[in-house]
Amino acid sequence: MRIKEHPILTFEAKEEIQFYYNGERIVGYRGDTIASALHAAGVKKLSESIHQQRPRGFYCAIGNCASCNMEVNGVPNVRTCITPLEANMDVRQQVGKGRVR
Amino acid sequence: MKRAEFVIIGAGPAGLRAAKSLLDAGAKVLIIDRSDLLGGQLTKQTHMFFGSEKQHASKRGIDILKLMVDAIIEHENLEIITNATVVGLYKDFVIGYVKADVYYKIQADSIILATGASEKAIPFENNDLPGVYAAGAVQTLMNVYGVKPGEKVLMVGSGNIGLIVAYQLMQAGVEVVKLIEAASHIGGYLVHASKIKRLGVDICTNMSVKRALGKDHVEAVEIWKLDAQWKGIEGTEETLEVDTICMAVGLAPLTELLQQLGAEVKYVRELGGNVPVINQQFKTSIDGVYACGDVAGIEEASSAMMAGEIAGIEAALSRGYDVENAANRLNELREDLSNLRNGPHGEKIRAGLAKLGVL
Ligand SMILES: Cc1cc2nc3c(=O)[nH]c(=O)nc-3n(C[C@H](O)[C@H](O)[C@H](O)COP(=O)(O)OP(=O)(O)OC[C@H]3O[C@@H](n4cnc5c(N)ncnc54)[C@H](O)[C@@H]3O)c2cc1C
Numbered sequence: 165m166r167i168k169e170h171p172i173l174t175f176e177a178k179e180e181i182q183f184y185y186n187g188e189r190i191v192g193y194r195g196d197t198i199a200s201a202l203h204a205a206g207v208k209k210l211s212e213s214i215h216q217q218r219p220r221g222f223y224c225a226i227g228n229c230a231s232c233n234m235e236v237n238g239v240p241n242v243r244t245c246i247t248p249l250e251a252n253m254d255v256r257q258q259v260g261k262g263r264v265r
Numbered sequence: 266m267k268r269a270e271f272v273i274i275g276a277g278p279a280g281l282r283a284a285k286s287l288l289d290a291g292a293k294v295l296i297i298d299r300s301d302l303l304g305g306q307l308t309k310q311t312h313m314f315f316g317s318e319k320q321h322a323s324k325r326g327i328d329i330l331k332l333m334v335d336a337i338i339e340h341e342n343l344e345i346i347t348n349a350t351v352v353g354l355y356k357d358f359v360i361g362y363v364k365a366d367v368y369y370k371i372q373a374d375s376i377i378l379a380t381g382a383s384e385k386a387i388p389f390e391n392n393d394l395p396g397v398y399a400a401g402a403v404q405t406l407m408n409v410y411g412v413k414p415g416e417k418v419l420m421v422g423s424g425n426i427g428l429i430v431a432y433q434l435m436q437a438g439v440e441v442v443k444l445i446e447a448a449s450h451i452g453g454y455l456v457h458a459s460k461i462k463r464l465g466v467d468i469c470t471n472m473s474v475k476r477a478l479g480k481d482h483v484e485a486v487e488i489w490k491l492d493a494q495w496k497g498i499e500g501t502e503e504t505l506e507v508d509t510i511c512m513a514v515g516l517a518p519l520t521e522l523l524q525q526l527g528a529e530v531k532y533v534r535e536l537g538g539n540v541p542v543i544n545q546q547f548k549t550s551i552d553g554v555y556a557c558g559d560v561a562g563i564e565e566a567s568s569a570m571m572a573g574e575i576a577g578i579e580a581a582l583s584r585g586y587d588v589e590n591a592a593n594r595l596n597e598l599r600e601d602l603s604n605l606r607n608g609p610h611g612e613k614i615r616a617g618l619a620k621l622g623v624l
Pocket residue numbers: 226274275276277278279280297298299300303304305306307310313314315316349350351352379380381382401404425426427429430519557558559560564565566567568569
């Protein structure tokens with residue numbers, strides 16, 4: 165779901181970087197946030213609500229609402245909408261409030 | 266503990282302009298922002314701006330931003346910390362922020378709060394499903410990262426943000442199935458509305474979302490007509506096949522940090538919610554603490570820039586810095602600001618500021 169043509173903006177070809185989503189290898193671009201790379205790869209559900217396990221995606225994309233919290237490299241509650249993507253990141257849907265490994 | 270005379274929290278148009286005033290006065294400035302990009306809302310505004318010509322209106326938001334950043338970025342007295350979220354603001358002017366999971370503290374002498382605003386949501390069944398996104402989030406995804414939010418979108422809200430983002434969705438190749446508005450008339454400028462109408466987008470007033478449908482993400486949406494009391498009318502439901510519901514239903518100032526500090530805030534509906542009680546100098550109820558831009562009431566980038574400049578000059582003066590031509594410049598800025606607010610679209614702002622006692 166990347167934008168290829170745009171009347172105003174140009175999206176130059178960027179370096180591809182690999183990372184892991186729930187153990188599965190995914191490709192994103194340098195300059196992505198974790199959430200934008202996941203969204204481009206078709207992953208909309210990022211977390212589950214704590215009590216009723218309802219699916220959650222991002223909402224604000226500016227680090228304000230915690231709707232995009234995931235476990236990144238073993239650290240829970242990372243706001244993936246403002247965290248730059250890095251090669252080989254281990255990104256996982258976290259369970260409940262998350263737990264530090 | 267690290268010390269800094271002037272700390273600006275937030276690098277949107279208000280914060281960047283405040284920084285420029287302070288640097289011009291010869292002060293050292295530290296800016297902290299939680300994003301990795303400077304510019305706040307401007308990073309994603311690809312359209313030609315409305316607002317004051319003196320503040321570069323009719324240039325694209327992203328180009329205005331570049332001018333503002335270029336004006337300060339190389340300055341030797343400027344330090345910028347990005348990817349850093351301020352989480353604590355204490356009465357002794359200690360600022361606590363988190364960067365890469367580490368908590369740092371800074372002792373400031375003067376603080377300028379320019380944290381902007383957060384987008385609101387409205388209640389309806391399943392409004393928490395992935396695919397229900399704030400308009401600013403959709404813009405960020407498209408215009409900063411080049412990713413489409415979905416293929417078919419329902420836009421909710423006909424203010425300028427709803428109208429502009431609907432247009433930008435079409436520029437990105439996304440279908441805007443409908444734009445709905447709860448009120449009986451379109452909220453934003455008619456030029457923006459006409460532009461998207463010409464492109465075939467149906468704009469329906471007196472209408473809202475009844476519920477979103479879908480299991481793990483939005484697959485459809487049910488909308489319905491509203492009566493004069495904004496209550497849904499049974500039997501008027503219509504189902505649209507969309508994968509994204511984009512919420513452009515207003516913003517609320519991010520005043521939490523000011524409240525932590527004990528600055529006086531007041532609920533003013535016209536300004537978007539809780540706003541700091543400020544004076545003509547953009548000073549809060551606490552000496553040495555200023556608030557400017559959307560955090561002091563939802564307005565627009567033009568006013569955020571002027572407010573930032575005024576706050577920066579006032580903060581510099583208050584600590585004994587010489588500002589060339591300060592009185593003239595302040596008068597000019599205050600006049601420009603009131604001219605902008607005296608326009609037909611400034612009615613709400615004027616009512617809000619009157620409640621706050623600033624007008
Ligand atoms: C779709 C859209 C179209 C618009 N069109 C126009 C237009 O045509 N003309 C016009 O004049 N205006 C327009 N605006 C409005 C304009 O963008 C805003 O009014 C303006 O950006 C507000 O500036 P600001 O500096 O107050 O806040 P923001 O731009 O919101 O910046 C706030 C900054 O503070 C940072 N921040 C917040 N909290 C923290 C924290 N705790 N720690 C660290 N950093 C923090 C944020 O990361 C952000 O960078 C538009 C807005 C939108 C959404």
